[in-house]
Amino acid sequence: MSGAHLHLLLNHIPTVAFGVAAALFLAGLVKKSEDLTQAGFVAFFLNALLAIPAYVSGNAAEFVLRDQPGMAASVITAHQNAAMLGFVFMQVTGLVGWVALWRFRRWTIPALLALSATTFALMARAANIGGGIRHPEILAGDPTVSGAWPEVAAMGTAFIVNNPWVWPICEIFHFVGLCLLFGVVLVVNLRMLGFIQGVAFADLNRLLPWAVIGLGINLITGMLFFLASPDQYTQNAAFGWKIGLIVAAGASLLYPVVSDEIRLLKQDAPVSMIARCVAAGSICLWLGVIFLGRFLPYIGSE
Amino acid sequence: MGPVLAQLEQTGFATWIRESGVLYGYPLILFLHTLGLSTLVGLSAAIDLRLLGIGQGIPLKSLERTFVLMWAGFALNAVTGSLLFVADAQKHASNPAFYVKLLCVALAVGILVMIRGRVFREHGTGKALAAASLACWLVALSSARLMAYIAEFIS
Numbered sequence: 001m002s003g004a005h006l007h008l009l010l011n012h013i014p015t016v017a018f019g020v021a022a023a024l025f026l027a028g029l030v031k032k033s034e035d036l037t038q039a040g041f042v043a044f045f046l047n048a049l050l051a052i053p054a055y056v057s058g059n060a061a062e063f064v065l066r067d068q069p070g071m072a073a074s075v076i077t078a079h080q081n082a083a084m085l086g087f088v089f090m091q092v093t094g095l096v097g098w099v100a101l102w103r104f105r106r107w108t109i110p111a112l113l114a115l116s117a118t119t120f121a122l123m124a125r126a127a128n129i130g131g132g133i134r135h136p137e138i139l140a141g142d143p144t145v146s147g148a149w150p151e152v153a154a155m156g157t158a159f160i161v162n163n164p165w166v167w168p169i170c171e172i173f174h175f176v177g178l179c180l181l182f183g184v185v186l187v188v189n190l191r192m193l194g195f196i197q198g199v200a201f202a203d204l205n206r207l208l209p210w211a212v213i214g215l216g217i218n219l220i221t222g223m224l225f226f227l228a229s230p231d232q233y234t235q236n237a238a239f240g241w242k243i244g245l246i247v248a249a250g251a252s253l254l255y256p257v258v259s260d261e262i263r264l265l266k267q268d269a270p271v272s273m274i275a276r277c278v279a280a281g282s283i284c285l286w287l288g289v290i291f292l293g294r295f296l297p298y299i300g301s302e
Numbered sequence: 303m304g305p306v307l308a309q310l311e312q313t314g315f316a317t318w319i320r321e322s323g324v325l326y327g328y329p330l331i332l333f334l335h336t337l338g339l340s341t342l343v344g345l346s347a348a349i350d351l352r353l354l355g356i357g358q359g360i361p362l363k364s365l366e367r368t369f370v371l372m373w374a375g376f377a378l379n380a381v382t383g384s385l386l387f388v389a390d391a392q393k394h395a396s397n398p399a400f401y402v403k404l405l406c407v408a409l410a411v412g413i414l415v416m417i418r419g420r421v422f423r424e425h426g427t428g429k430a431l432a433a434a435s436l437a438c439w440l441v442a443l444s445s446a447r448l449m450a451y452i453a454e455f456i457s
Contacts, residue, residue, distance in 0.1 A: 172447045175339075176440065183344025187368065196364055203359035210351060290340060294333040298325060 003060025003234050010054040011130065014083075014090060014123045018047045022116045029109070041097040042254060044112065048094020049250045052219070053243050055087050056226060058130075060234035065133070072136065077154070079129040084153035086122035091219065093119050098212060101257040102205070153227060160228040167228065170221040177221065178290065181214030185286055188256055192271050192279035201256070201265035211253060238300030242292035249285035252278060307391040319389040328389070335382040342375035343439050346414055353421065353432035362422050369418060376411060399445040399452045406442035410435055 025040025027033070058080065065071050093115040100108035132139035160166045184207050190196045191204055226233050233239040255278050256262045262275055271279075310316060319328055345368045352360050387394050394400045413435045421428035 168448060168451055172444045175443045175447060178336075178340055179343040179347055179439070179443070181344075182340040183346070183348040186341065186345055186371070187348045187365070190368070191364075196367055199360050199364035203357055203361075206357035206359070207348060207351060210348075210356070287337070290336055291333055294336050295325070295329055298329040 002064070003057045003240060004064045006053065006240075007057035007061040010050065010057055011127070013047065013050045013054050014086060015120070015127045017043070017050070018090070018116075018120060018123060021047050022120060025112060025116065038101065038258070041100045041112075042258065044097030044116065045094045045101070045254060046251060048091050048097075049247045051087055051090045051094075053240075053247060055083060056230075056234065056239075056243060058083060059226075059230035063231055063234055072133070075129065075133050075136070075139065079126060079133060080153045081149075081151045082122065082126035082129050084156065085150065086119060086126045088152065089115060089119040089122055091216075095212070095216065098253070098257070099209075101254070102208060156224060156227040160224045166224065170224050173217055174221045174225075177214040177217030179214070181211050181218065182286055182290070184208065184211035184214070185253075185282060189279035189283050191265075192256070192262065192275050194271060194276070198267055200267045201262050205256070205263070208253075208256060215250060215253070232301075236296060236300040238292050238296045241300075242289060242296065245285055245288045245292065249282065249289055252282035252285060255282070304392070307395050310388050310391045313388070316388040316391070319385055331382050331385050335379055335386060338375040338378035338382060339443075340375075342372050342379065343410075343443070345372050345375075346410070346435060347439060349417065350432035350435045353417070353428035355429075366422060372414065393453055394449070396456065397449055397453050399449045402445040403442050403449065406438045406445065410438035410442060413438060 021040055021043030024036055024043055028035070028037030028040055062076055062080070065076065066073075093112065096108055096111050096115060099105070100112065129139065160170070187196065187207060188204055188211070191199060191201065255275075259275065261272060265271065311320075319331065322328075349365055349368070351357070352362070352365065413431055417428055417431050417435065420426040421431065
């Protein structure tokens with residue numbers, strides 16, 4: 001299966017699965033059901049993670065289509081710019097969803113209402129333009145397509161390509177983000193594994209956002225690397241596996257904020273076998289991400 | 303120093319690291335170096351955050367066991383770092399960023415020892431030490447990353 005194939009599989013997630021997430025969230029608000037609202041928060045975060053492979057596989061599809069006769073490059077570019085704008089809003093929605101799970105604040109509800117509506121509208125536009133790549137008839141006479149303002153993806157590419165200092169600075173921040181993320185992941189998961197003892201999880205919980213901040217730093221810097229040189233990544237199998245592991249490892253950041261056992265864990269309480277397995281799995285997944293990231297230049301490309 | 307470094311670079315082992323092209327050579331050493339740094343710097347940064355007031359309820363005693371992992375990370379990086387150095391001894395020895403990195407790592411590890419002694423054992427306040435630790439790690443990471451660019455700029 002190629003990256004182009006994967007894009008066909010994943011490209012409905014940011015609209016269809018995100019619609020389900022928003023529906024869960026809204027149903028929870030209307031029915032005043034905490035469980036449904038929480039499910040909506042979880043779904044927002046998972047959608048944001050899955051949007052990463054959905055976005056980067058788009059460039060793999062573009063790599064294949066680029067040289068085919070009759071391809072309207074302007075429509076592909078318009079689709080990419082629209083998708084990047086929706087992607088940015090999708091990530092912010094996922095972040096606020098995670099924050100609402102971590103420590104519920106009243107502002108998260110109106111924020112998520114506004115963000116999810118905006119994200120959905122932007123993603124629907126991106127999907128519509130994307131459909132037009134193979135079905136030009138649906139875009140006939142649509143003046144909003146050409147250019148697809150604002151050109152977010154193109155601006156990101158220009159920023160890193162035209163400024164030679166941006167790439168090295170991003171590399172530094174990619175390591176800073178990695179250290180923040182991995183350090184906090186280790187502390188939290190080692191408590192769940194029983195290696196660290198004598199601390200209630202409610203206290204460790206305060207460190208967790210720093211793992212998410214680290215992930216955020218690495219998502220931004222990583223996407224800039226990708227925008228600068230998409231073919232180098234989409235044509236590398238190790239990159240595909242790295243993104244897959246990031247989705248799984250990122251999802252493991254939900255466990256300590258969702259599981260009642262962990263959230264309410266007392267100072268010296270033992271942890272269940274399931275939670276230990278999740279903790280061990282989380283550490284292994286992040287190690288896999290680091291491994292593939294480091295080996296990426298040496299494996300995966302022909 | 304020059305001839306010694308040149309000889310070091312020409313040893314069979316250094317040549318193998320640099321030129322063999324096998325995955326369990328240079329790439330593996332580089333990965334282990336990243337693993338060691340993310341364990342040492344990551345855990346050290348988490349302790350710094352705690353000392354600066356994030357998660358104040360976390361008893362310091364509960365974090366004592368992480369020092370074993372941090373020393374393991376440091377040992378791993380002393381070994382892998384030496385291997386990476388001998389592979390390109392002359393290039394690294396002529397790179398000012400390399401010395402900045404070594405100095406900052408030494409300072410940060412020294413600060414970590416002080417944090418363990420003064421804050422963990424004697425219950426002193428550790429805010430200044432924690433801030434200094436984060437600053438040292440940041441400069442160490444930055445200069446390490448910039449080594450390749452500065453080497454290119456010099457040559």
